[in-house]
Amino acid sequence: MCGIAGYVDALNGVNSTILEKMNNIASYRGPDDEGYVLGGQCIAPLFLKGEDTVSSSETNAYSLLEDLEESEQYSIGFAHRRLSILDVSAAGHQPMVDEKTGCMVTYNGELYNYVEIRHELKLLGYTFTSESDTEVLLKSYLEWGYECVQHFNGMWSFAIWDPRTSVVFCSRDRLGAKPFHWWSDYRHIFCFGSELKQVCASGLFKRDLNITYLASNVVFGLSDYNDETLIKEVKALEPGCNLFFHVEEQKISKIVVNRYWDLDTAENFNLTEESCIHTVKEEIQRSCAWRMRSDVPVGIMLSGGLDSSCLVSMISSIVENDDSAYTLSTFSTSYKGDAEADEERFARLVNEAKHCDGHVLSPQPTTEDIGKRFSDLVWHTEGRCGITQLAGFMLAEQIRDLGYKVVINGQCGDETMLGYERYYAFLLKDQVKRRGLREGYNQFKLSAENSRLTLKGLLGFVVYFNFPFVRIARQVLRAKKFCSRNVLKGLNLSLLKQLMFPNSLGDLSYIELRKTQLTHIVRADDRTYMAASLESRIPFMDYQYVEKAVKMPAVYKIQKGWTKYLLRKAFEEDLPSEVIWRKNKMGFQGQRNKWLDMLPASFLKELFDNPRSKNVFDIGKIKKTLKRNKHAQEVETFIWVELFMRLFDVSYKQ
Numbered sequence: 112m113c114g115i116a117g118y119v120d121a122l123n124g125v126n127s128t129i130l131e132k133m134n135n136i137a138s139y140r141g142p143d144d145e146g147y148v149l150g151g152q153c154i155a156p157l158f159l160k161g162e163d164t165v166s167s168s169e170t171n172a173y174s175l176l177e178d179l180e181e182s183e184q185y186s187i188g189f190a191h192r193r194l195s196i197l198d199v200s201a202a203g204h205q206p207m208v209d210e211k212t213g214c215m216v217t218y219n220g221e222l223y224n225y226v227e228i229r230h231e232l233k234l235l236g237y238t239f240t241s242e243s244d245t246e247v248l249l250k251s252y253l254e255w256g257y258e259c260v261q262h263f264n265g266m267w268s269f270a271i272w273d274p275r276t277s278v279v280f281c282s283r284d285r286l287g288a289k290p291f292h293w294w295s296d297y298r299h300i301f302c303f304g305s306e307l308k309q310v311c312a313s314g315l316f317k318r319d320l321n322i323t324y325l326a327s328n329v330v331f332g333l334s335d336y337n338d339e340t341l342i343k344e345v346k347a348l349e350p351g352c353n354l355f356f357h358v359e360e361q362k363i364s365k366i367v368v369n370r371y372w373d374l375d376t377a378e379n380f381n382l383t384e385e386s387c388i389h390t391v392k393e394e395i396q397r398s399c400a401w402r403m404r405s406d407v408p409v410g411i412m413l414s415g416g417l418d419s420s421c422l423v424s425m426i427s428s429i430v431e432n433d434d435s436a437y438t439l440s441t442f443s444t445s446y447k448g449d450a451e452a453d454e455e456r457f458a459r460l461v462n463e464a465k466h467c468d469g470h471v472l473s474p475q476p477t478t479e480d481i482g483k484r485f486s487d488l489v490w491h492t493e494g495r496c497g498i499t500q501l502a503g504f505m506l507a508e509q510i511r512d513l514g515y516k517v518v519i520n521g522q523c524g525d526e527t528m529l530g531y532e533r534y535y536a537f538l539l540k541d542q543v544k545r546r547g548l549r550e551g552y553n554q555f556k557l558s559a560e561n562s563r564l565t566l567k568g569l570l571g572f573v574v575y576f577n578f579p580f581v582r583i584a585r586q587v588l589r590a591k592k593f594c595s596r597n598v599l600k601g602l603n604l605s606l607l608k609q610l611m612f613p614n615s616l617g618d619l620s621y622i623e624l625r626k627t628q629l630t631h632i633v634r635a636d637d638r639t640y641m642a643a644s645l646e647s648r649i650p651f652m653d654y655q656y657v658e659k660a661v662k663m664p665a666v667y668k669i670q671k672g673w674t675k676y677l678l679r680k681a682f683e684e685d686l687p688s689e690v691i692w693r694k695n696k697m698g699f700q701g702q703r704n705k706w707l708d709m710l711p712a713s714f715l716k717e718l719f720d721n722p723r724s725k726n727v728f729d730i731g732k733i734k735k736t737l738k739r740n741k742h743a744q745e746v747e748t749f750i751w752v753e754l755f756m757r758l759f760d761v762s763y764k765q
Contacts, residue, residue, distance in 0.1 A: 113205065114140030114192040114305045114641070115217040117270050118313065119279065122299040122361045125149055125188035129313050131161060133304055134190035136312045138163070140219075140305060140641045141192025143199075148206040148215050149185035150272050152359065156208050156215055157185060163192075165201050186358055187272045187279070189217040194644055196221065196517060199406050202241035207249055213274045216249045219305050220267030220289045221648070223401035228262055242406075252280075257353060260371055264401070264655065266648075268348070270303060277359045285372045285654045286523075286624070287350030288633050294345050301356065301363055306638070307493045310345050311759060319343040320756065320763035325727065326601035329748055330590040333610060334495040335630035338368075341494055342761060350630065372654070376621040379662040384677075387663045392425075392681040394660075398653035399425045402519055409517045409648075410510060413441035413469070415457030416696050417675060418524030422650055424685045426519070427465040439467045442510050442518070444474060444502060444699055454697050460687045470513070474505030476706060482714035489754040491642040492635055496751055500635060502701030507643035516646060522632055523651035526623050527660040528675040529616075529668040530696070532564055536576035537616040538669050557672030563695045579612045593733050593745040597726055597765055616665050624657065704742045715750075723756040724749065726765050 116133040118125055130147060138145075145163035150156045159174050191205035208215040222228065225244035228251060233239075237250050244265075251259040252271055257280060266288035270281045281303065283291045292310045293303040302313045311318060321343045327333040328341075338346045348354055351372040357364040399422060403409055411426060413419045423441055430437050443458035455471055462469035476484050481501075488496055488504055510518060525531050529538070535558045543551035555573075559566045575582055583604070590599060610627055613619040623629060633652075640647040650656070663677065670676040679691050715737065722730055728749055736743045755761065 113194050113219045114138075114309070115219045115268065115270065116190040116304040116309050117217060117279075117302065118188045118190075119186060119301040119358060119363065120299060121186045121358050121363050124151075125185045127159065127188065129302075129315075130188040130190050132314075133302065133309045133312045134192060135161070137304070137306050137309050137641075138192055139644055141194045142644050143195040144191075144193035144201075144204060146191045146193070146205050148189050148208060150187040150189075150213070150215055150274060151185045152274060152277055154184050156213060158208075165204065187215075189215060189270060189272065191217045194516060194646060195407070196646055197225070197244050197404070197406055198242035200241070203243035203245060205245055207245050209249055209253060212253065214249065214253065214271060216245065216252070216269055216271045218245050218248055218267060218269035220265055220269070220284065221646070222247060222263050222265040222267065223398075223404065223653075224264040226404070257355075257371075260353065264653065266652075268305060277357050279356055279358060281348065281354040282371075283348045283350055283352055285351045286633070286652050286657065287630055288637065288649060288652055290634065290637055291348040292340065292345055293348065293354070295363070295366060297363070297366065299362055301366070307340055307342065307345060308490070308759065311342065316344055318759060318761045320727070320761050322597060322601040322727075322763060323603055325752070326594075326598045327603070327607055328495045329594060329598060329727075329752070330586050330602060331607060331611065332495070333607060333627055335634050336610060336626050341755065342759065350625065374621060374625055374658065374661060376617040376624075376661045378617060378664045380664055382663055382667075384667050387667050387677050388681045390659055390663075391677050394653070394656040395421070395425055395650060395681075396429070398650040398656050399519075400429050401653075402648040402650050403429060405517050407516045408440070408514070409519060410440045410442055410515045411467075412518055412520040412699070413443045413458050413461060413467075414521070414698050415443060415454035415459075415461065415690070416521065416698060417678060417690065417693060418521030418530075418651065420457070420461045420686055420690050421524075421678060421682045422519060422521055423461055423465055423467060424682055427467065428685075439465070440470060440515070441467045442470050442472060442506065444506060445471050446473060446702055449702055449705075452697060452700055452702055457690050457693065460690055464687055470510075472506055472509050474502050474509065474701070476501055476505070476709065478709050478711060481706060481709050482711060485710070485750065486754050486758065487642075489751050490758050491638045493638060493759075494634060494755070495631070496635065497703070497747060498706050498750075499701040499703045500639065501706065503635075503639045503699045504642065506699060507640050507645050511643045511645055516644070517648060518640065518645055519648045519650065520636070521651060522636055522649045523624075523629060523657070524675070524678065526620070526629050527651055527657055528678045529620075529665060530675045532562060532569075532572055532674075533576050534616065534619070534665075534669065534674065535562070535564075535569060536573045537613070537619050538665055539573060540577055541616050541665065554672070558669075559672070561672035561694060562674065579608060582611065583608075589745075593729055593736065593749070595727055595729055597763075598728075617661075620661055624661070707741050707747065710741075710750075718750060718753050722753055723761070724753045724763070726763050727752060 114137045118130045145161040147159035189206040206217040222244040225247040266284045268289040268291035295301040324339040356366045445455035446452040
């Protein structure tokens with residue numbers, strides 16, 4: 112798990128100062144090692160090192176970056192910050208180069224099936240000098256070319272320079288667990304980085320606010336869709352996509368992005384409930400076993416909710432079957448006296464049942480540091496966020512300080528097993544279409560009984576999510592109270608309607624897994640943990656599990672009003688009933704209202720004084736709202752947008 116960066120200048124050659132700045136602005140992604148390599152046409156790769164490059168017999172021979180005389184011979188520059196997880200020796204140093212072909216790679220992520228691929232490549236005649244999955248990735252490319260990604264199960268973003276074809280080949284994993292941002296002038300220059308800030312650090316372009324994208328963030332809470340970012344010209348490579356371009360004759364050719372994987376969410380009604388339960392457990396077992404592959408200790412995030420509890424149960428059984436003396440460490444949060452944010456009782460039940468070493472932590476900002484912490488949160492998440500995310504942000508720091516580098520968490524359990532209450536609205540509509548009003552009404556009553564929603568609340572969900580004009584009118588009316596006309600005019604309603612109003616539950620599953628919900632979650636997940644130099648692994652995001660889970664009929668996933676019914680049944684005998692049949696969910700959320708109250712008046716005043724977002728918001732109205740209600744959503748929205756524009760030096764003029 113690492114951070115990557117790259118800089119291509121086909122006309123003038125690589126400026127090593129720019130490359131180093133792009134790499135080190137996200138040094139927290141890889142504090143264990145730093146590396147650089149320059150390449151070009153008809154020239155041998157040149158290895159460089161920085162201040163954090165590990166000392167070894169190999170790297171001692173490298174040139175210091177600061178000593179390099181700029182040369183137009185080197186048109187390609189790759190950089191890397193390493194968090195050592197697999198083969199923690201210097202043999203896993205990146206960027207990595209194949210001696211025979213000169214192909215070089217910088218890679219962020221984990222190939223969970225690297226053991227199986229390595230064995231396959233050995234049978235094909237390949238030899239290996241390290242135990243790292245990076246070498247497996249590079250030699251997979253040498254054997255299978257661009258099709259190598261079809262062999263991978265894992266999370267990744269990487270770039271490969273192939274001097275044999277003069278092609279730069281970039282890729283992002285199927286579901287987007289690892290980020291990849293890029294910018295180009297489409298003539299001579301291309302730069303990329305794991306994070307948005309790395310691309311910005313190149314200083315190669317003007318940072319203008321993408322008002323259309325921001326409008327969808329602010330008005331409808333939609334972010335991380337398509338290839339857009341909050342900065343106009345910077346793109347995000349979409350999940351499941353590859354990117355290619357040639358570097359030749361002092362220019363880069365047309366940049367091509369193509370999708371190498373997609374998801375079929377059509378239900379398979381030939382599946383039985385029993386077979387689905389068996390598949391769920393079998394696939395989760397395989398996924399967890401692969402994600403326990405590590406040369407450093409692995410911890411597990413245990414909120415006490417269903418998803419994380421099932422993972423703890425499965426991993427504890429895997430460890431027991433390995434006859435290991437290894438005791439699982441879990442990490443939970445507790446906010447005593449706050450019933451809306453304290454799940455310690457449920458986490459304790461799981462730890463006791465599975466004999467885990469449970470760590471209960473209470474991440475809590477102070478009045479003195481909460482302003483800086485919120486600013487740091489915006490800096491790291493690089494987009495739409497809320498103050499409750501400070502809980503995960505601070506928890507990650509505490510886990511790191513306990514000596515861990517890898518954690519497993521339960522993200523994507525809701526998206527694959529229909530765990531959110533909004534799914535009721537679409538399931539009920541489908542039930543009425545297929546089985547009539549009587550069956551729809553029966554399901555409606557059961558849904559209210561076996562969830563945290565009242566009948567009135569459930570009816571509100573049905574109306575809100577099934578009638579576009581209601582949802583649009585409500586959100587636009589709310590936005591008019593604090594947004595400028597520029598924001599409202601910037602809305603691309605035709606696109607947003609496609610994202611917000613699917614025709615069926617299957618379409619909703621596709622959109623949430625491929626377009627909106629999961630893409631937003633994994634941005635926050637990656638940035639939260641990497642800010643603390645932690646690797647996050649997500650078993651429910653295993654693409655093979657996802658492909659099978661989405662084909663399972665929705666009537667099995669939400670049954671008798673119970674969401675995630677298949678998951679509950681799969682682990683019913685392994686976990687306490689209080690955990691399996693919980694109706695509410697919390698996750699690692701903090702104390703929103705309390706923390707907003709803690710923001711110092713001086714911090715807020717400084718944001719309102721000469722705000723950069725004055726053409727985005729009606730600042731006067733937000734000030735009035737702040738006096739009446741510090742907890743108002745528009746206040747929190749203003750804070751993160753204003754902080755983003757300042758921290759990333761972004762401009763917006765009418």
